[in-house]
Amino acid sequence: MIEATILIPAYNEAEVIGRTLQHLSRGLPMDRFRIVVIANACSDATASKAMSAQPRAMVVETDTPGKCIALNIGYQLAAKDKPVICLDADLDVTSESLTALIASLSEGSSHAACGQMDVRANEATSLVRAYYKGWRTNPYFDKGKFGGLFALSAQAAARLFPLPYLTADDEYIRRSLHRDEIAFVSNCRFTARAPKTLSSLVAVRRRSLRGARTITSMGLPSPETGSLGTVLKRAVHTPSIAFPILVYACVNAWSRLSLFSNAMASENSGIWERDLTTRSAG
Numbered sequence: 001m002i003e004a005t006i007l008i009p010a011y012n013e014a015e016v017i018g019r020t021l022q023h024l025s026r027g028l029p030m031d032r033f034r035i036v037v038i039a040n041a042c043s044d045a046t047a048s049k050a051m052s053a054q055p056r057a058m059v060v061e062t063d064t065p066g067k068c069i070a071l072n073i074g075y076q077l078a079a080k081d082k083p084v085i086c087l088d089a090d091l092d093v094t095s096e097s098l099t100a101l102i103a104s105l106s107e108g109s110s111h112a113a114c115g116q117m118d119v120r121a122n123e124a125t126s127l128v129r130a131y132y133k134g135w136r137t138n139p140y141f142d143k144g145k146f147g148g149l150f151a152l153s154a155q156a157a158a159r160l161f162p163l164p165y166l167t168a169d170d171e172y173i174r175r176s177l178h179r180d181e182i183a184f185v186s187n188c189r190f191t192a193r194a195p196k197t198l199s200s201l202v203a204v205r206r207r208s209l210r211g212a213r214t215i216t217s218m219g220l221p222s223p224e225t226g227s228l229g230t231v232l233k234r235a236v237h238t239p240s241i242a243f244p245i246l247v248y249a250c251v252n253a254w255s256r257l258s259l260f261s262n263a264m265a266s267e268n269s270g271i272w273e274r275d276l277t278t279r280s281a282g
């Protein structure tokens with residue numbers, strides 16, 4: 001019996017999709033999980049790499065660009081009476097973490113679940129490493145990271161899909177749910193790779209800010225307030241992290257200024273941007 005559907009939208013992820021599928025498949029009871037990889041407007045071998053890495057996965061190809069388009073196509077193939085897991089194609093996550101996410105949805109009134117994201121920054125520049133050390137002090141992460149990997153109950157998925165055509169799908173879903181509906185699963189951990197250069201980091205932050213701004217304009221304001229003040233207080237109380245927090249604040253300010261001054265920084269085409277410095281085989 002299927003316990004959940006795992007949706008993996010993948011745009012030109014031939015270099016990393018095999019790693020992701022092999023990582024999550026270790027110990028995963030394949031007869032109880034439906035894996036759907038949506039190769040989205042790819043110009044590389046993402047689809048064939050996915051089929052080779054996990055022959056039991058359903059691999060769908062579409063010429064239509066956009067991450068939300070890919071997720072909507074994948075949801076059409078999901079088991080509608082079971083939870084849905086959304087997973088970015090470049091993340092490392094274990095079967096134990098996925099199982100923990102699903103288990104949390106059957107407890108209490110939670111309709112969504114997220115875990116803790118670890119950032120691997122050993123190949124990044126010193127300033128990028130400092131940024132992520134400061135980034136970790138944001139109180140938002142005290143309750144996990146909703147993005148990259150999260151699970152939705154069957155009821156929540158039915159309520160939210162199909163997703164509108166936008167960039168920040170995870171932020172849209174998070175803001176569409178009440179905070180009491182989202183469970184933080186501490187024993188679910190997944191790994192992302194940090195951008196290797198400062199310019200790539202700024203591009204990633206700019207994309208995130210642009211997506212968040214669009215969602216705010218839709219009438220879904222961010223539930224976080226006072227985060228900057230909390231971060232600054234942590235810098236005062238723990239001088240050892242003062243410099244990373246300064247880097248974190250400066251990169252965010254630079255990203256906002258860059259977004260403001262960039263005339264092309266509108267959500268006009270639903271472009272699926274991402275950091276190419278982390279797309280390498282491993």
